[in-house]
Amino acid sequence: QVQLVQSGAEVKKPGASVKVSCKASGYTFTSYDINWVRQATGQGLEWMGWMNPNSGNTGYAQKFQGRVTMTRNTSITTAYMELSSLRSEDTAVYYCAKSSSGYYTNWGQGTLVTVSS
Amino acid sequence: YELTQPPSVSVSPGQAASITCSGDKLGDRYASWYQQKPGQSPVLVIYQDSKRPSGIPERFSGSNSANTATLTISGTQAMDEADYYCQAWDSSTAVFGGGTKLTVL
Numbered sequence: 626q627v628q629l630v631q632s633g634a635e636v637k638k639p640g641a642s643v644k645v646s647c648k649a650s651g652y653t654f655t656s657y658d659i660n661w662v663r664q665a666t667g668q669g670l671e672w673m674g675w676m677n678p679n680s681g682n683t684g685y686a687q688k689f690q691g692r693v694t695m696t697r698n699t700s701i702t703t704a705y706m707e708l709s710s711l712r713s714e715d716t717a718v719y720y721c722a723k724s725s726s727g728y729y730t731n732w733g734q735g736t737l738v739t740v741s742s
Numbered sequence: 743y744e745l746t747q748p749p750s751v752s753v754s755p756g757q758a759a760s761i762t763c764s765g766d767k768l769g770d771r772y773a774s775w776y777q778q779k780p781g782q783s784p785v786l787v788i789y790q791d792s793k794r795p796s797g798i799p800e801r802f803s804g805s806n807s808a809n810t811a812t813l814t815i816s817g818t819q820a821m822d823e824a825d826y827y828c829q830a831w832d833s834s835t836a837v838f839g840g841g842t843k844l845t846v847l
Binding site for chain 2: 660662669670671672675684686687720722726727728729730732733734735
């Protein structure tokens, strides 16, 4: 069955960077885009961007342009999302999601990133 | 581009619940719906306006026309209490609605 397993919780200081991983299994990794979505506590879902694991092409939400980088390692079927220049407002649960024709069929379990001095 | 949902909807068990999602010419694009229970990841319940993924009960249905997409849960059960989010694409950007808390009481 399809599984997306994310890395564990992180605590970072303001100004630092964080890199979250998303290990995919149960399907052909290079056939479906991986998207990243975040959710602050008590808030809604916020789309961050997409990555095509086959080509490495990416597309980012304007809000995160210049601060986010999405990459992958196809040999270990893992996608990564790195967010830099962290601030307190970036404290949230970050999800990876497998995309099929624009909708999200499977989601990772989420990774809590806490930004605090 | 914005998608607008009511913050909350209440329904009695066994009754039908409707959650709306409004956006400019939303009917010209596909809408998807996600269910999220506390402490859990979202789950896809409707895609391409009205299709149900395998494993999603038949009581979940969707429609999309003009400026409004609607998620309908017929015969609502206590287990359906959750947050629901609509989602669509605009100019290569995915957009989520603000979410609707469905209360079954």
